Amino acid sequence: MRSPFAPIVKLKKESLEEAQRALAQIVQAITHLQNQITQTKHALRELSMPQVGVGLQFRELLLYRGQLQSMLKIQTQQLVAKEHEKNLAQQHLNSVMVEFEKFQYLQTSQEQAHLKALKKRDALHLDEVAIMGYNLQRES
Template sequence: MKTRFSSIVKYKHSRMQEDEAALQKALTRLQNAKRELERSIKELKTLNAPQNGNMQSFLASRTLRDAQFRLIEKNREWVAFEQKQVEAMQMQLKESMIEYEKFKYLEAKEIEKMQKALALAESKRLDELAMISYNQKEAI
């Protein structure tokens, strides 16, 4: 049965599905950020300072390590940002689900009310038919 809430329920359901998809994308981005952070930490562990050589090779090694530390810090910030995005998407999804369930409940109540009204109208029609039938039998 179509009620005044049907179109709202349909919209809220599609909105909830969009929020679910957005959350999945945010989770994927978070996993990518974590993977990139792990990769940059592993890469830092592979960098070794030269044990002997000239000053230029020591400075080059130090520059590489500093650059790797900056990359790790950037990746940590990226992970933190994506984590906040995921949390925001989870809250949005939660709100969407609550809204959807609320209107779904209202639609169910409206349908129940309509069914009761139809049952009452049907009962009245059957009573009228019974009265007409009874009056016709007495007239005969």
């Protein structure tokens, strides 16, 4: 027997899988941003100021250092935004999962009730057959 909840469960499962994919993409983006931040921090640590040299080189180095620092700031802001987006996606996933489990439970409950009714009907039929067999045996 096909439950009337089956199409709903199928749709809820698809939305659950979509929410899981969205969360996985956000986690992947967070990992990518964390790697970028690590690389930028490493580049800043490796940057050394010249002790002697032309003033123009010193200015270029200061400009490059400023660019790295602003890039680090932007990456950090993007990371914070992605973390917030991840939290929202996790909340959405949890709510979608609850909906899916609710309809799956309803479907399972209905299927179990149907099986119970079938077993009861089969038991009644078997009782009738047994009574008929007993009556036939008694008449002979």
